[in-house]
Amino acid sequence: MIRAVNDFLDDLRGGRMTDAPVVSVEQGQLQGKVVNSPSGKAFYSFQGIPYAKPPLGSLRFKAPQPPEPWEGIRDATAEGNVSAQLDLFNNNQFTGDENCLFLNVYTPNLDGEFLPVMIFIHGGGFKFGSGNSNFYGADYLVEKDVVVVTLNYRCGALGFLSLNTPEVPGNAGIKDMVQAIRWVKSNIQNFGGNSGNITIFGESAGGAAVSLLTASPLSRDLINRAIIQSGTALSNWSIQQNPIESARRLAKTLGCESEDPEEFLDFLNATSARDIVEAHEKLNPINSFPEVLNAFGVVVEKEFPGVEAVITESFKDLLTSGRVADTPIMIGSTSLEFALERKSDDLQAFIPEELNIERNSEESLAIAEQIKKLYFKGSHTGVESLQEYFELLSDRLINIDTHRHVQYLVNVSKKPIYYYKFDYVGELNISKKLLNSFGLKHAMHMDELGYLFKNDLQNDVEPTTLDIKMRERMLRLWTNFAKGGNPTPDENHYLTVTWLPVTKDNIYYLNLGQELSLETNPDKEKMEFWDNLYSKYYRIWEHPRTNIVETTIKSTEPKIVETFTESVTVYSESNEFSESRTFVTETTEIVTENNEVISESHKIITGNDAEPEKYEVITENNVIITEANDVVPENNEVAPESNEVVPETHEEVPERPEPVPERHEPVPEKHEVDNVVEIKELPEPAKIEVQAPVKAVNGDRKVSPRPSNEIKMVSRSNGAPKDVIRANDPPEDDLPKNIGVNKFVNFFESLGGKK
Structure with a gap:
């Protein structure tokens, strides 16, 4: 009798764990379970907790939304779905689900001790993996009096597709992590955790994600410490350089021939998650790493009003300028x-791409020879040099x-x-x-x-x-x-x-x-x-x-890289569009093994087949290059004679007339600039009717892509065309900050300008 009373008092004091613990969170109540660690110490486990609304239907590829409340007590004794992926341990069989935004909480106490919280981000190249206990059991960590949180996030294209639009800006998988941290911040005190003492840690791609979360304005103020294991967002394998091209290739693998990013989205929204995952593997087989980098990783997002972005400039810039978590x-x-x-056996492959050293150039060959002397005692080929090769490979991918x-x-x-x-x-x-x-x-x-x-x-x-x-x-x-x-x-x-x-x-x-x-x-x-x-x-x-x-991908085999302007409004000298028509068409580059570029360029074609008399090239860095190849700083506008500035129009654009046959021009002298658009001045915008695309739910592929030879003008929500270039547009200040006078001069010289 006395023993029973003592047991009852122990239960009241929290001295004995109940078999079915119940915890309240903002969305409702959760029932967990008690489990024992390998050493026999008991702790509480709450699994499969939804930290966001399921990213289904119209939410596919988009940022996570806060979770919805539920009635009654939700069972939290089993883990939720993992992200849709191929199972490496089961012959690459498809597994998981899009509805995967779940986390797990493991805690030694529920009585308000406010223990330190450790949130783990799993690795897997942003392509596979989960936070589930079959690989990341928190048993040992919890024994050290910390609360451990593991989570699942969207992987692959489902988590990292980017179209550079407000609807799909990219980094949905990283935003899943941010949403999970926010949920922990708001609810972890009910699990005995201290919301003011949160450490995030991760390994491989998880390490890269942790480093990114220390720099993102969405998360850097939510965390108190960070542990970065075998991966950082400085590594080229973590960053997606060419999201539009990656999306186009994915859609093409699935059967979509359109070149319109908005049509990619319609098509992919109508495709099953399984087909998307399997198509991603065809593009990037897991055994092709590191020769072929993952097509879907972190992106530097374009800024859109009212749209949260993980980062809008390079991680290196954020890191070197100190705009990271002060922790x-x-x-x-x-x-x-x-x-x-x-x-x-070509050691030039280990020279970082971001150094922009031309392959097989004198400099490149000299650097490869230095690498050989530094890493290899003798020959850099053969079985006897394997360990030296692995050391070089490990340095290139992680250690450097x-x-x-x-x-x-x-x-x-x-x-x-x-x-x-x-x-x-x-x-x-x-x-x-x-x-x-x-x-x-x-x-x-x-x-x-x-x-x-x-x-x-x-x-x-x-x-x-x-x-x-x-x-x-x-x-x-x-x-x-x-x-x-x-x-x-x-x-x-x-x-x-x-x-x-x-x-x-x-x-x-x-x-x-x-x-x-x-x-x-x-x-x-x-x-x-x-x-x-x-x-x-x-x-x-x-x-x-x-x-x-748009960038080309280095390879030992020739690759065709097609580039296009995402959204451009073109103006003509004539008021009648049928008399003088101007189109911006694609450029095809064939990159050979030696990185020689053979370019087939379709320049501006006018309706009367005449050469464009005058034009300006406006670069992303706000430099205006005239036909004479003069570089004019942003405060000195160069405009052709009798040029009229056309105000931004909110009118809908009518259907364009029949296209004029293309005429091939000689390849112009290449300037070292990015995102160049050639334009001809027009007082009136061409008008093309935009038909609403056919929408489909996830997996119900009923979208018929528009033939790729049609032009579609994408409009802003207010009706105005996107990316309209006008002579009086104030250029953005894209010049790197604090680069010094000499570097400033070198910057313009690199664009073909004069001192």
């Missing part, structure tokens, strides 16, 4: 990230950008930056199960995850005593950082050194090997080489601030 950062990588098949991230961050941040290298090889290394390690005695991509999370791959693994010690070290370092921003607040049996943050003078890093050691300047000689290469060749003014510039 402690932990960042690092494994000692040997990748051991992938070598498909080419991680190093750059640290270097940029230490110059602008006043908060501590903790840098690490994971180099422990044990039974819990995930590469033993997933990756071909070739018998290499180094930690590889994802290996540290086996010491932070419980996963099904290791159910039959018997860890050694040293493995258990390393797991305890990792758990303490990560959770100590989450609790107070310092991973080694005191030394003890497990944490035998004090981890010092990076300074401008010393790049301290913690080497996580069989023993812990504090060292400086990892791979010093190699990183100095890459630092010098970036210092010499990276020119910020050569990189557009937005993603709307």
